[in-house]
Amino acid sequence: MRADLLTDAVDGLDEALAAVDGFDDALVDGLLRPQPRQAAGLTGLADALAASPLAARVAEAAEKTAAGVAGEDHFTALAGARTALLGSVHDALSARVAEVVGRPVAPEREAVPGGGGDDALGVNLLGAARGWLCDLARVGWRGMDHETVAGAAPVVSAMLSDPALRRLATLLDGFAAELAASCPGATLERVPVRRWADLWTRGMLLTLPGAARLTPVTEVSGRLLPLGVDVQEHATAVQAQVHAVFEPADGTASRLVRASVSAPKPDTVVGAGLWQVLRPRMSLLGALGEGRAMELDAMPVTAEGDLLWDDARARAGESADAFVTARVALPAASGCVTAPLDRHPARIAVPVLLEGYGVQEDEDGLAFLVAGERLAVDADRVPAAGPLTPEAVAGSAACLGLLRWDAGEFRLQPLAVERTVRKKPVAVHAGAWAGGTADKAGARAEKAATDAVTVLRERAGKLLRK
Amino acid sequence: MVPPARARKLAKVPFVELADGRLQGVVSSGSDIGRVYVSSVEAGTYAFSCSTNNNRPCGGARGTFCNHIRALIGEAVLQYGAGRVARYLKAEVAEGGEPDAQAITSVMTAALPSPGDRSAAAQVFSRFLRHLSYLELEPVTAPLPEMHWFPTTRAVA
Structure with a gap:
């Protein structure tokens, strides 16, 4: 094991995380009426994706969101952008881990599109979950109260009985319980900014039909x-x-x-x-x-x-x-x-x-x-x-x-x-x-x-x- | 991260939760093994309610908190920690005071709360059944990658 590599800097890591943090900070006060500082965070996220295939969609989403007129699709695009950025961080860190442990790298296994999996599965429930997550994004962690958080309960109850929706249901159940324990957001001493943005982003992506498919x-x-x-x-x-x-x-x-x-x-x-x-x-x-x-x-x-x-x-x-x-x-x-x-x-x-x-x-x-x-x-x-x-x-x-x-x-x-x-x-x-x-x-x-x-x-x- | 509930004996208070704007739960009768009480205290107003599974009002909960409600507060503090219970009920213990079940109860009784609406009992019961239904859900062996955000810790509430 090459332990010396564990503490070596990873190129581009700080820049990628800074772009993520800009977006995460914007979620703290909510995206209903974004302030200039929040708009800058959204633009920063879009800029980080400027050379990627997501560029146009994310730039549009950042603009609409900064103007306070974002729809669900815009929030989804921002969640996608954040996921892509952290995906690149994951890849850089994984490459480092591979060097550290020095084991054979995973062979490319053939990427056959997953068969089966019903995309229509629980599509209404997925929509309801997305609606709740978008409401959360609008009020922000500082603006949430028990009423906002309680909106997750009926969605989670309905999802839990279907093992195929277990992934999203389990995430939302844990996330909502954690938010409830921290309510009201206005008096919260410290907001776990990146953690909640992570959970929110995971939730948003899993509401897309097919995202949780194996x-x-x-x-x-x-x-x-x-x-x-x-x-x-x-x-x-x-x-x-x-x-x-x-x-x-x-x-x-x-x-x-x-x-x-x-x-x-x-x-x-x-x-x-x-x-x-x-x-x-x-x-x-x-x-x-x-x-x-x-x-x-x-x-x-x-x-x-x-x-x-x-x-x-x-x-x-x-x-x-x-x-x-x-x-x-x-x-x-x-x-x-x-x-x-x-x-x-x-x-x-x-x-x-x-x-x-x-x-x-x-x-x-x-x-x-x-x-x-x-x-x-x-x-x-x-x-x-x-x-x-x-x-x-x-x-x-x-x-x-x-x-x-x-x-x-x-x-x-x-x-x-x-x-x-x-x-x-x-x-x-x-x-x-x-x-x-x-x-x-x-x-x-x-x-x-x-x-x-x-x-x-x-x-x-x-x-x-x- | 919210630390998991502290392991507590469930015989006296099998169910307690902070939900629907209330501290609510199910309390076993001290005298009759076949009887349970559904008890609740509303956040902010401290309006309280306690009745049996047959919807009879608890004799002890006329003027002030009965022993069932006191037991409920005690177990809630065990399960969630005193700070969280006090915050939820808006029963902040005075500056410098260490929040514990006793202190939280005193803050609320000192406000001379009145008996609340007993219709809450049915809701509490259905919440208890929802809670229990978690025992009936099948385990799955497809991975849940999101659980990586919820590592186990040795901490308790």
Whole structure:
């Protein structure tokens, strides 16, 4: 790993982000009656796209928006422009990551237009979602109140029941809850400007029919060697994403893949409850907890390297130590490509193995010193229902993690660590409890989560009785 | 980022939320295992309401907050943090005062709120069912890339 490249400047990065920031700042006070400063931000975004195929549409959208007469199409064009700019940032950072890890680059997989996928799907709901997002853009983060935010609820409720609309529904549900928690915007101390603009932009694009359609899917057979699990959650949704090395049975080159499982959940289901919600749908979580490989038979996979998990196409394999996989199989595995619309720096999550680093703990948090370079460690980005603690990370000798980019720098999200206990390496995995656990604290967390769901259902029954 | 709810025992107050301009929720009866109360406090006016699942008014909620409403405030503070509850209810604790359930309750009772409209109960109940319906939705294995914006954290409200 060439850690020295992690802190080297990336050409054009600051300029691209400045153009993004100009637009993001304009959203703070809303686009109903833009002030000159906001108009400048909009023009800056358009100027940054001047040499792209989007130039004319974005310039028109910026002009209309600056004049306070923007329609939904104009907002959509601006969202597209912002996505394109951050897509270029993603590409530059991904190229840097590829140099840092020095693994084979992802081969171009044939870009056959995605078949299936009904563009007419939920078209009214998508329109309603877009309407809500446009209302938000007009009032701005400073102008939003509970009433503005509540407009999302009926749209989200209607969308959630359709698994095909889950992506947008889950995004809007989490976004709206976060906005509601920050209302009224007028008295907000600090606005998460780029974050909310990111979420708004993602939402806008996903309301376009076909935007959430999966890239072409093929079927693969072979051995899956899990590296670790990344857990993401907001109040009413959870996703676990297992990163793994896939070795095709036909002997072709191995590649990195992900297997995801997600579900909506009540906000009181937390901790071990997250595993309980997801476990029944993906046997891989059990294999991960036990440290096993899995044998896949005709498992669907997208061009991006996302397995569309089906328990019927997987069976438990022999035991497989994630650190052995990381040392032996990971260096030869090619990376993933990202679908054009999904390119964004927040999406970068590249498995890496670090060894022989120093540990630094100060007011800036935990960091590893890798070949003299400081690499910040997000030790909190680890599921609470698991044995991997920030202390274990700080005391580690080897760390398997995801290389990410956030707040202007590369950072490491630990997936597992090895500590040396009595001269022997002992591994601690973030996902150790994914399939259940015999650990005392873990079992207690499991019981608390089961009790919570039981109480919810039982009390609801009492209300229904009448 | 909003930190996830703190894990709390749900037996006493299975459901609490800040929505529809109210702090509202479902509170189990302390004496009768088969009974639940639907309780709410309106933001700003602190108009309160508490009735059973059979739509009978709670005996304790005539002149001021009953114990169910007090329990509701306590669990809301556990789940969302005192600052957010106080802000939502517009029950800001006086300068220098540490907001906690006790302080928030005192601010509201000191304003001598009156009993509110009991029609809220039906809405609260339907919100509770909506909340529960999240348990019935099928997990999916198609990736949700947007969840990358919502990393898990060890923080709690």
